[in-house]
Amino acid sequence: MEVVDHKTHNLENGQAAEEEEEEEVDENANVLQFMDSMDAYLTLIHSLSSNLRQGWLELASARHSMGAYRVNTVLLDHTSHSAATSLLVDEGKEPHFTLCKWGSSGNEKLFLGEEQSSRDKSHPQIRHRGATQLSEEKTTSENKASCEIDDPVQKERSKSLSVFGTLVSPKLRDAQLSFETALETLVEIANRRSEMICAFDKVNKKSGGSKD
Amino acid sequence: MYGFEAMTFNIHGGYLEAIVRGHRAGLLTAADYNNLCQCETLDDIKMHLSATEYGPYLQNEPSPLHTTTIVEKCTLKLVDEYKHMLCQATEPLSTFLEYITYGHMIDNVVLIVTGTLHERDVQELLEKCHPLGMFDSIATLAVAQNMRELYRLVLVDTPLAPYFSECITSEDLDDMNIEIMRNTLYKAYLEDFYKFCQKLGGATAEIMSDLLSFEADRRAVNITINSIGTELTRDDRRKLYSNFGLLYPYGHEELAVCEDIDQVRSAMEKYPPYQSIFSKLSYGESQMLDKAFYEEEVKRLCLAFEQQFHYGVFFSYMRLREQEIRNLMWISECVAQNQKSRVHDSVVFIF
Numbered sequence: 001m002e003v004v005d006h007k008t009h010n011l012e013n014g015q016a017a018e019e020e021e022e023e024e025v026d027e028n029a030n031v032l033q034f035m036d037s038m039d040a041y042l043t044l045i046h047s048l049s050s051n052l053r054q055g056w057l058e059l060a061s062a063r064h065s066m067g068a069y070r071v072n073t074v075l076l077d078h079t080s081h082s083a084a085t086s087l088l089v090d091e092g093k094e095p096h097f098t099l100c101k102w103g104s105s106g107n108e109k110l111f112l113g114e115e116q117s118s119r120d121k122s123h124p125q126i127r128h129r130g131a132t133q134l135s136e137e138k139t140t141s142e143n144k145a146s147c148e149i150d151d152p153v154q155k156e157r158s159k160s161l162s163v164f165g166t167l168v169s170p171k172l173r174d175a176q177l178s179f180e181t182a183l184e185t186l187v188e189i190a191n192r193r194s195e196m197i198c199a200f201d202k203v204n205k206k207s208g209g210s211k212d
Numbered sequence: 213m214y215g216f217e218a219m220t221f222n223i224h225g226g227y228l229e230a231i232v233r234g235h236r237a238g239l240l241t242a243a244d245y246n247n248l249c250q251c252e253t254l255d256d257i258k259m260h261l262s263a264t265e266y267g268p269y270l271q272n273e274p275s276p277l278h279t280t281t282i283v284e285k286c287t288l289k290l291v292d293e294y295k296h297m298l299c300q301a302t303e304p305l306s307t308f309l310e311y312i313t314y315g316h317m318i319d320n321v322v323l324i325v326t327g328t329l330h331e332r333d334v335q336e337l338l339e340k341c342h343p344l345g346m347f348d349s350i351a352t353l354a355v356a357q358n359m360r361e362l363y364r365l366v367l368v369d370t371p372l373a374p375y376f377s378e379c380i381t382s383e384d385l386d387d388m389n390i391e392i393m394r395n396t397l398y399k400a401y402l403e404d405f406y407k408f409c410q411k412l413g414g415a416t417a418e419i420m421s422d423l424l425s426f427e428a429d430r431r432a433v434n435i436t437i438n439s440i441g442t443e444l445t446r447d448d449r450r451k452l453y454s455n456f457g458l459l460y461p462y463g464h465e466e467l468a469v470c471e472d473i474d475q476v477r478s479a480m481e482k483y484p485p486y487q488s489i490f491s492k493l494s495y496g497e498s499q500m501l502d503k504a505f506y507e508e509e510v511k512r513l514c515l516a517f518e519q520q521f522h523y524g525v526f527f528s529y530m531r532l533r534e535q536e537i538r539n540l541m542w543i544s545e546c547v548a549q550n551q552k553s554r555v556h557d558s559v560v561f562i563f
Contacts, residue, residue, distance in 0.1 A: 053549065053551065056549055057545075057546075057549060057551050057554060060542070060545035060546075060549065061499075061557075061558065063541070063545075064502075064538060064541060064542050064545075064558050065502045067319070068280070068283060068541065069319050069320075069323055069340065069341070069342055070319070072323075072340055074323070074327050074332055074336055074337055074340045075323070075326055075327060075330060075332075076330065076332075077330040077331075078330055078331040078332060079330060079331050154441070158441075158442060158443075162387040162388075163326075163330060163387070165326075165387070165390070165391050165394070166387055166388050166391040166442055166443070166444070167391050167395070167435060167438040167439050167442065167444065168438060169434075169437075169438060169502075170437065170438070170498055170499075171499070
């Protein structure tokens with residue numbers, strides 16, 4: 001009987017050791033995921049700062065080239081019009097943000113359809129940014145049909161810049177691209193932050209459970 | 213010697229030529245720009261400018277300063293000097309001085325019309341207009357729906373009226389039509405100014421022909437580069453080029469079909485004065501083109517002062533001051549954005 005008890009005790013100890021090892025592996029994975037997310041977050045913050053600096057200098061360069069009377073806040077469009085871009089918010093367990101770029105009334109279905117098929121999530125909530133000039137949408141499947149969407153995207157970009165005139169300096173177009181990249185980076189930062197918070201919660205739960 | 217300007221010019225123009233040469237001596241030098249480029253804040257820039265002729269215009273501005281404030285106050289100084297010269301001038305110098313401001317008038321008309329199209333407040337638009345381009349009925353531009361109304365209600369009584377004959381349509385004003393209107397008006401204005409200077413004859417005609425031809429050619433290049441990748445057709449592009457200048461007519465034919473910056477370079481390098489400009493740029497690059505053109509323009513404007521008894525000095529002075537204000541704007545922006553390493557990208561030294 002003592003032998004059987006000893007064998008059972010050994011088995012139980014072995015299982016507990018395996019479980020502990022698995023928990024430790026999971027915990028390490030969570031910590032690594034958190035640190036990876038933080039690293040990506042900090043890199044994106046730096047990239048955003050760089051894009052914004054470049055964008056503002058290119059805008060100043062465009063004002064210098066075209067004249068302050070042609071690149072001016074009084075020319076911004078106050079008529080009501082649909083937003084050039086949309087932000088899809090998926091409020092699941094881990095919130096995810098997707099930017100749909102340059103989705104005007106003609107192209108909106110194209111961008112949203114691509115987004116839904118690639119994401120395969122239910123009940124996305126669309127938030128429109130109203131009459132801002134520099135808001136954009138980013139598709140997650142950029143490689144697919146990139147040539148097909150180049151012309152409509154270029155037309156939407158030109159339409160957005162047309163508040164300053166249709167014959168604008170290449171410097172103003174460069175500024176637009178810089179701010180476009182900055183907005184994409186902002187959305188990526190939001191996603192990384194969401195990942196970071198989720199990973200941090202997991203690490204906290206594990207460490208809270210182990211203390212108990 | 214072109215005529216006998218030396219015998220008669222000083223009767224009516226001597227005082228004002230002396231005035232403008234005095235103003236020219238007050239333009240900022242390379243030493244001033246070097247001091248300005250080392251400023252850390254806009255208040256430092258204000259402090260350095262207080263020792264120049266801009267001092268009285270900036271001294272009462274409260275901190276924190278904004279770059280647009282510096283540009284506005286410096287422009288006010290130019291406007292005051294211009295108004296003093298205009299009120300002292302007799303014909304034909306007074307007409308010549310008025311011609312210098314028609315470009316700003318066109319910019320103001322387009323600003324008001326575009327802003328109104330975008331449902332902006334008229335008072336807000338008027339505050340942003342260039343002071344040299346103001347006229348009495350400018351606020352009523354906001355009521356026009358198309359170019360015909362624009363002409364009939366407002367512009368028929370302004371100096372821009374003769375320039376409207378080529379662009380009057382009943383089409384509603386939209387962004388493309390407004391852009392074509394702007395460039396068509398400016399083309400007509402430059403051609404009219406050129407003809408006026410030719411009629412004046414003598415040294416004025418010779419010097420102003422060179423300066424206005426350069427302006428027309430630069431406009432042609434800018435229209436070409438800015439219209440690459442847009443909906444503007446080749447025919448429409450060609451119609452916006454002025455009918456004079458070194459590039460007229462064969463250079464215009466080549467520029468009208470250009471699809472990228474390298475084709476523009478190939479077209480322009482056939483003309484020796486512009487070969488030196490494009491030789492400063494690398495292939496595919498257009499960023500430094502503006503600076504290269506401004507440097508060439510400043511060189512030609514400074515040469516105008518080497519000769520006496522002509523009206524070109526007035527035009528040159530106004531343009532040099534505008535270049536100086538552009539320099540100050542760029543330096544202020546670089547300082548405000550903490551990008552002093554880029555300050556020499558666009559500053560053009562005059563002396």
